[in-house]
Amino acid sequence: MAQTERPVDSEVEVDWPDYRSTRLRHPARPLVVLPGRFADLEGPVFGDDALEPHDDDLTRQHDGEPLGERIIVQGRLLDDEGRPIRKALIEIWQANAAGRYRHDGDRHPAPLDPSFGGAGRRLTDDEGRYRFVTVKPGAYPWGNHENAWRPAHIHFSLFGRLFAQRLVTQMYFPGDPLFEFDPIFQSVRDPRARELMVASFDLGVTQPEWALGYTWDIVLGRGRAATPLDPDA
Numbered sequence: 514m515a516q517t518e519r520p521v522d523s524e525v526e527v528d529w530p531d532y533r534s535t536r537l538r539h540p541a542r543p544l545v546v547l548p549g550r551f552a553d554l555e556g557p558v559f560g561d562d563a564l565e566p567h568d569d570d571l572t573r574q575h576d577g578e579p580l581g582e583r584i585i586v587q588g589r590l591l592d593d594e595g596r597p598i599r600k601a602l603i604e605i606w607q608a609n610a611a612g613r614y615r616h617d618g619d620r621h622p623a624p625l626d627p628s629f630g631g632a633g634r635r636l637t638d639d640e641g642r643y644r645f646v647t648v649k650p651g652a653y654p655w656g657n658h659e660n661a662w663r664p665a666h667i668h669f670s671l672f673g674r675l676f677a678q679r680l681v682t683q684m685y686f687p688g689d690p691l692f693e694f695d696p697i698f699q700s701v702r703d704p705r706a707r708e709l710m711v712a713s714f715d716l717g718v719t720q721p722e723w724a725l726g727y728t729w730d731i732v733l734g735r736g737r738a739a740t741p742l743d744p745d746a
């Protein structure tokens with residue numbers, strides 16, 4: 514992802530009626546600006562002991578391998594100044610290759626995959642890097658409006674080192690034809706900011722005879738290059 518700069522006034526709209534499920538839960542009053550001292554308040558710290566083997570490889574968490582297109586998603590977690598955020602917890606969740614979540618609330622008539630749970634996590638390394646192995650999620654219908662389908666995406670939750678470095682967002686795949694019809698993607702108004710949510714296909718990350726690779730860098734903070742949040746978060 515290019516570190517495209519965006520205007521600071523292009524924050525996600527908190528009132529976005531096209532994203533129907535947020536109508537009753539978006540802030541109805543002006544946002545409260547926290548005192549400056551909160552900017553340096555340290556967040557929860559997670560250690561390696563919180564992780565299990567294969568937490569970052571969603572294709573190896575069950576007895577068999579999941580169906581679908583195996584992919585590697587990797588990148589760096591950075592602050593506003595481009596510095597790596599080390600030992601930050603990154604959690605992901607996603608639909609399987611058929612576009613179905615392993616969740617009781619998911620009524621999409623697409624098959625569940627007994628070899629795919631759809632959740633992963635890991636800590637960034639000393640360079641702020643992360644890497645997941647998974648399968649490419651499918652698009653799925655979501656009932657927001659007539660013929661509503663979500664573009665393929667992976668949900669990301671990030672705990673940086675500071676409380677101000679908390680972010681829940683979604684990563685998308687390049688060239689998805691559903692972008693222009695998706696109210697969640699479109700709720701980020703600035704097209705340059707939307708680009709920050711789209712991973713890049715990366716032949717250098719792709720492994721021959723095994724998996725396609727994508728790179729997605731994430732910027733935590735309030736600056737121009739910050740990755741937009743998911744308005745439902």
Ligand SMILES: [Fe+2]
Pocket residue numbers: 608663666668
């Ligand atoms: Fe989703």
